Amino acid sequence: MSTGDVIARDLRGPRATTADRWLLGQLYRRVAPAPCRFVLWDGSWAGTPDEPRATVTLCDRAALLGLAVNADVYFGEAFMRGTLRVTADDLGDALTVLFDGLRDGQAVAAPPHGSRWWRHLQAGPSLRAARSNVHRHYDLGNTFYRQWLDDELVYTCAYYETPEMSLEAAQQAKMELVCRKLQLRPGDRVIEAGCGWGALARYMARHFGVRVRAFNVSAEQIAYAREATARAGLTSQVEFVEADYRTIDEPCDVFVSVGMLEHVGFGHYEALGALMQRVLPRDRGRGLLHFIGRSTAAPLNAWIRRRIFPGAYPPTLSEVCAHVLEPHGFTVTDVENLRPHYARTLADWRRRFERAAPDVARMFDDVFVRAWRLYLAGSEASFRSGSVELFQVTFGTVSAPVPWTRHALCAPMPDRRSEPRPEAAPGAAG
Amino acid sequence: MSTGDVIARDLRGPRATTADRWLLGQLYRRVAPAPCRFVLWDGSWAGTPDEPRATVTLCDRAALLGLAVNADVYFGEAFMRGTLRVTADDLGDALTVLFDGLRDGQAVAAPPHGSRWWRHLQAGPSLRAARSNVHRHYDLGNTFYRQWLDDELVYTCAYYETPEMSLEAAQQAKMELVCRKLQLRPGDRVIEAGCGWGALARYMARHFGVRVRAFNVSAEQIAYAREATARAGLTSQVEFVEADYRTIDEPCDVFVSVGMLEHVGFGHYEALGALMQRVLPRDRGRGLLHFIGRSTAAPLNAWIRRRIFPGAYPPTLSEVCAHVLEPHGFTVTDVENLRPHYARTLADWRRRFERAAPDVARMFDDVFVRAWRLYLAGSEASFRSGSVELFQVTFGTVSAPVPWTRHALCAPMPDRRSEPRPEAAPGAAG
Numbered sequence: 001m002s003t004g005d006v007i008a009r010d011l012r013g014p015r016a017t018t019a020d021r022w023l024l025g026q027l028y029r030r031v032a033p034a035p036c037r038f039v040l041w042d043g044s045w046a047g048t049p050d051e052p053r054a055t056v057t058l059c060d061r062a063a064l065l066g067l068a069v070n071a072d073v074y075f076g077e078a079f080m081r082g083t084l085r086v087t088a089d090d091l092g093d094a095l096t097v098l099f100d101g102l103r104d105g106q107a108v109a110a111p112p113h114g115s116r117w118w119r120h121l122q123a124g125p126s127l128r129a130a131r132s133n134v135h136r137h138y139d140l141g142n143t144f145y146r147q148w149l150d151d152e153l154v155y156t157c158a159y160y161e162t163p164e165m166s167l168e169a170a171q172q173a174k175m176e177l178v179c180r181k182l183q184l185r186p187g188d189r190v191i192e193a194g195c196g197w198g199a200l201a202r203y204m205a206r207h208f209g210v211r212v213r214a215f216n217v218s219a220e221q222i223a224y225a226r227e228a229t230a231r232a233g234l235t236s237q238v239e240f241v242e243a244d245y246r247t248i249d250e251p252c253d254v255f256v257s258v259g260m261l262e263h264v265g266f267g268h269y270e271a272l273g274a275l276m277q278r279v280l281p282r283d284r285g286r287g288l289l290h291f292i293g294r295s296t297a298a299p300l301n302a303w304i305r306r307r308i309f310p311g312a313y314p315p316t317l318s319e320v321c322a323h324v325l326e327p328h329g330f331t332v333t334d335v336e337n338l339r340p341h342y343a344r345t346l347a348d349w350r351r352r353f354e355r356a357a358p359d360v361a362r363m364f365d366d367v368f369v370r371a372w373r374l375y376l377a378g379s380e381a382s383f384r385s386g387s388v389e390l391f392q393v394t395f396g397t398v399s400a401p402v403p404w405t406r407h408a409l410c411a412p413m414p415d416r417r418s419e420p421r422p423e424a425a426p427g428a429a430g
Numbered sequence: 431m432s433t434g435d436v437i438a439r440d441l442r443g444p445r446a447t448t449a450d451r452w453l454l455g456q457l458y459r460r461v462a463p464a465p466c467r468f469v470l471w472d473g474s475w476a477g478t479p480d481e482p483r484a485t486v487t488l489c490d491r492a493a494l495l496g497l498a499v500n501a502d503v504y505f506g507e508a509f510m511r512g513t514l515r516v517t518a519d520d521l522g523d524a525l526t527v528l529f530d531g532l533r534d535g536q537a538v539a540a541p542p543h544g545s546r547w548w549r550h551l552q553a554g555p556s557l558r559a560a561r562s563n564v565h566r567h568y569d570l571g572n573t574f575y576r577q578w579l580d581d582e583l584v585y586t587c588a589y590y591e592t593p594e595m596s597l598e599a600a601q602q603a604k605m606e607l608v609c610r611k612l613q614l615r616p617g618d619r620v621i622e623a624g625c626g627w628g629a630l631a632r633y634m635a636r637h638f639g640v641r642v643r644a645f646n647v648s649a650e651q652i653a654y655a656r657e658a659t660a661r662a663g664l665t666s667q668v669e670f671v672e673a674d675y676r677t678i679d680e681p682c683d684v685f686v687s688v689g690m691l692e693h694v695g696f697g698h699y700e701a702l703g704a705l706m707q708r709v710l711p712r713d714r715g716r717g718l719l720h721f722i723g724r725s726t727a728a729p730l731n732a733w734i735r736r737r738i739f740p741g742a743y744p745p746t747l748s749e750v751c752a753h754v755l756e757p758h759g760f761t762v763t764d765v766e767n768l769r770p771h772y773a774r775t776l777a778d779w780r781r782r783f784e785r786a787a788p789d790v791a792r793m794f795d796d797v798f799v800r801a802w803r804l805y806l807a808g809s810e811a812s813f814r815s816g817s818v819e820l821f822q823v824t825f826g827t828v829s830a831p832v833p834w835t836r837h838a839l840c841a842p843m844p845d846r847r848s849e850p851r852p853e854a855a856p857g858a859a860g
Contacts, residue, residue: 103828161835163834295759295761296757317751318748318749318756319748322748330725331769331816332765334765334766335765337761337764339832340831386761386828391762398725398726399530399815402769402770404590406836409836410837410839410840
């Protein structure tokens with residue numbers, strides 16, 4: 001059974017040639033001995049002789065050749081077109097089987113030096129390109145995202161304090177965790193770079209009494225964020241600025257960015273660090289970067305860059321430390337790897353996405369649905385197989401005090417959704 | 431009042447010249463406006479007009495010139511000789527005042543690239559030099575270290591779960607924390623590189639049921655470790671190997687090193703990572719590196735290298751990630767910065783050291799006592815002012831599972847010192 005794509009027609013194409021079958025065998029060798037099979041249009045196959053946990057069916061020769069030449073791009077392209085189909089109990093499981101196989105078949109890691117020429121291609125977008133990249137992904141419409149995100153529209157990794165938590169509760173818990181790591185105090189001035197629909201900005205203001213200036217280049221997200229913030233009576237504490245993070249120039253006590261660093265581009269890391277150094281006070285500045293990263297430097301999957309996230313690059317921890325933090329007088333006080341939580345978040349998103357798929361297909365088309373299905377399932381599989389990580393890096397200026405223990409981080413998360421909302425404050429707090 | 435050195439004679443040297451006083455003013459400018467004073471042999475001074483929190487007295491012109499030319503080396507040399515004296519409520523406080531002043535007077539950090547030529551001088555010792563470096567520091571005699579370390583002779587940063595913890599309890603808590611981070615399970619094979627007097631090896635075996643092979647090149651430490659382990663009835667679980675970590679070649683489940691990386695040398699990081707990759711299982715290997723590090727790459731203080739720790743180098747997090755972990759298929763799962771705990775540990779050590787100072791002076795001499803006094807107080811001040819950090823980096827092979835939360839790390843520490851010791855096990859467990 002497939003919750004991903006169903007094989008809709010019998011396999012009765014022209015007979016595959018010896019060359020086709022040889023190529024197919026080569027494909028399986030890349031992931032062998034993974035418990036999966038590759039099947040051609042005429043039913044011939046290569047793979048495990050046992051019951052497979054995933055079956056990849058190539059419906060025409062173009063799909064086969066694409067996979068042989070550049071699987072990174074053409075797996076996704078053929079899946080989108082519907083000429084590559086995956087049969088499995090769950091598409092996320094199936095892709096995890098493939099990714100685990102790829103991982104275990106490779107030499108563990110790239111040589112340590114001299115082979116990162118491609119990193120310079122990740123220089124990062126200009127102001128204009130950044131706006132266009134963001135527009136392409138984040139301005140697909142609030143209606144679209146509302147169909148499968150949580151009710152606050154948080155589009156970053158959640159934190160499931162316990163495995164049975166709902167997505168909604170886990171997104172609240174993530175925001176609580178971030179606030180605790182930042183040691184927010186009433187009156188703190190917080191800058192948020194890349195604020196999405198503003199949920200974290202509102203959470204910080206409502207529950208920690210801080211003032212927030214939140215930056216985002218997506219017009220549609222900012223419009224939603226302002227409206228939701230007015231409804232919550234938090235306008236006097238939260239200001240949304242429709243501008244690139246590079247325009248930030250006002251002093252603050254705290255700098256936070258959740259899910260933006262992936263889009264900044266390697267070439268802009270030094271400038272981001274310098275910016276944070278400029279706006280944070282030297283004696284007590286603190287901050288947090290939450291980002292998708294890697295254990296070994298490598299470009300993002302080419303299909304994801306082409307179809308989903310143009311210009312994105314998941315950095316390693318050493319790249320962030322060496323370029324953003326260490327040259328600019330910051331001390332790392334805490335790093336947490338939330339990789340399993342992002343796999344779980346993506347599974348929750350995909351479950352909701354599948355329920356909404358008929359509506360999404362009406363809004364866009366079937367190709368769009370397949371692309372997003374693959375992006376969500378493929379991302380889940382990437383976190384499960386360890387090809388990407390989710391790092392939360394907490395830091396402070398060198399002379400800021402380092403927290404004594406993590407006990408405050410581990411205290412049980414409050415369920416603040418039941419707390420009464422504050423009255424709309426009269427007048428502005430600045 | 432001075433708990434460090436007392437000014438033993440009146441200041442009645444020859445009159446200082448105009449040039450002497452000018453130099454003195456220049457010295458203070460490096461730390462200004464720190465609340466301290468520099469005083470010359472004839473009583474003339476430069477510094478804060480207010481009540482100073484630290485007074486540095488230079489008893490002769492050689493001390494003044496040394497400080498002017500190369501304070502990194504000659505502050506310590508003159509302090510050792512007794513021609514530089516520090517008057518303050520506490521020597522650690524006094525040095526913190528100076529270090530904070532130096533820090534705040536500098537441009538925050540070194541330029542990010544191209545200025546780390548000196549790092550290549552930190553290539554790291556040969557096998558023979560490593561043995562000699564270790565001998566010089568760690569073979570000063572168990573009698574010496576017993577006078578001021580805790581009763582288990584743990585010579586690394588403790589973990590004060592609560593501020594009122596004793597040094598003994600905090601060292602136990604540190605070992606417990608390390609074991610929890612490593613997720614030890616009964617029967618695990620653990621390799622410990624650089625095991626000191628063996629306290630952690632015994633703790634892991636006794637309380638977590640693992641088998642440990644622990645490496646150390648200090649003959650005197652190994653002899654003590656073996657004896658203490660036999661007394662504890664743990665010989666069947668813990669084996670001490672008098673050899674350099676580079677000779678490790680047997681497979682294990684867990685690799686741990688507490689306080690050794692500082693002595694490995696930058697030039698050996700790749701080899702250490704490759705070694706860990708060789709001995710750890712690809713699907714579930716895990717490890718922990720606990721080390722003195724930096725936020726900004728810089729050599730260790732020259733006097734400490736000359737007199738206390740030849741060959742030592744505190745790396746930045748990016749250096750450890752980029753050279754030890756990332757090229758060898760390891761994922762960072764957790765980083766904790768225990769800087770305030772090392773400041774506290776050093777204060778505890780120094781309090782005990784001062785009580786034992788008369789005995790230590792009889793074992794060695796007054797110069798030795800002053801050198802160690804400065805080393806302990808200076809290290810405390812370095813952690814307090816943020817010029818060094820204490821990083822605990824937990825990692826796993828890429829396919830090893832990442833812990834779901836940190837809750838297990840934050841559970842209260844048991845006081846296991848009151849637990850009954852196990853009977854000496856008959857026969858070997860392997």
